[in-house]
Amino acid sequence: MLQEPTSSTLTCKICCEPAHGVHFGVASCRACAAFFRRTTVLGKKYTCRQKNEKCTTNNEDRFNCRYCRYQKCLSNGMTPENVKYNYDAAVHYNKKPSPKMKIDAHEPPSDPSSPVNSDHKICVPQTKDVTYEVQTDEKGEPIVKLDITGLLNNITSVFDDFVPSEEIRNLNTLQRMNHALIEYRQIHHSNVIKFVQSISMKDILMTGNDQIKSITKFLMHSIPFQSLRNEEQMQMLKSIWVQWKRLERYASTAQIFGKRMYEDQIVTLVPGQAAYLNKVRVENCSFIYKKAEGMNFMENFNTRMMEEVGKPLVELELTSVEIAFMLAQLSWQVAGKELQGDVLKASESEQEALANELHLYYIQELRLPNYAARLIKIMNIINSAQKIHFERQNFMDIVRIFDFFRVHVSDPEMYKSYF
Helix, strand or coil: CEECCCCCCCECCCCCCECCCEECCEECCHHHHHHHHHHHHHCCCCCCCCCCCCCCCCCCCCCCCHHHHHHHHHHCCCCHHHCCCCCCHHHCCCCCCCHHHCCCCCCCCCCCCCCCCCCCCCCCCCCCCCEEEEEECCCCCEEEEEECHHHHHHHHHHHHHCCCCHHHCCCCHHHHHHHHHHHHHHHHCCCCCEECCEEEHHHHHHHHHHHHHHHHHHHHCCHHHHCCCHHHHHHHHHHHHHHHHHHHHHHHHHHHHCCHHHHCCEEEEECCEEEECCCCEEECCCCECHHHCCCCCCHHHHHHHHHHHHHHHHHHCCCHHHHHHHHHHHHHHHHHHHCCCHHHHHHHHHHHHHHHHHHHHHHHHCCCCCCHHHHHHHHHHHHHHHHHHHHHHHHHHHHHHCCCECEEECCHHHHCCCC
16 A cells, blocks of 8 residues: 655645655655545544635644545545455454564563663652541531642642653654553552452542552653643643543453453452452442442443443453553543643644554554554544543533532542542
């Protein structure tokens, strides 16, 4: 499908940037070729932003209107028939999967040329994340007040003080995200897994606070994220951290337990602890009123996550790089939908960069030229995780109307998925 350019003077017919060859029948740059491939494979539908179908698609404006960009691809002769859909060697399991398709769930790469340097630590001054205070409401019922000012200050310190290590400065976006994921897992994964029957809501929150700060560091490995204002960075973090944490948790469970994950309905709860889904008891009596005790709000959502996210993750046996792509893609997709302005522009450019680099990873490292079916399955996992999350959020909005939770948070947006 991809031909090397025969002349250094080739110009992309879509955006007028230097072309890298003839892609899908048209001289084009890798960015526009990847955009066309992604649009075709995923069956994406766009609408013109200006409503006149006359938007410019030069280098400066090509991210602004995807409808007009796609139409220009078609009008210049790119053909959807040239995009391969069906055969994908990576999803056939009649023979033993390649070792390249597996990753140890706990150990960092042993290759000394790996981008990860275990001696590299990101150190920022830390204050207490959350202050718990129990007060009494007008009915004499105890109320838990959570002051998360310390957590927000510590997150802002990461925004302001993060300095990438020298060994990752020349890595591309996807490689940086993989480096960040491995760093996250070195902190938040355990080699010893204990099965539990219950877990306290306070433990979930305390572990979650540490994970929020590590997710912040993951995002800071993205150059477009670094360029956002602190307010925009915080908005994006609040909108994605729960989904990011949940998807990473399911991905790591799939790697640790394999088919046992969905056959026995196993999920990891916090580092070092796992449980059988819908059998584990969350001890949250300190956080809800007595009228809600014993209610299992999330059973249906947990079952769907296992079926629509967990099982496909087990079947795909994703590599670390693919998981890093999935988490970064999820982050920018959610941010692009919920936020506008500079965040939206960063979202579109970063998703494009990730797609281009994943293409090169498949072609050059995994030797999988026909990866379309695999990519579709990965995108389906991302979309399913998002859909379940947003339905869960809508349900939580209804639950809050009935005043089941006796929790007041100083910044409710951070914990809106919980209370």
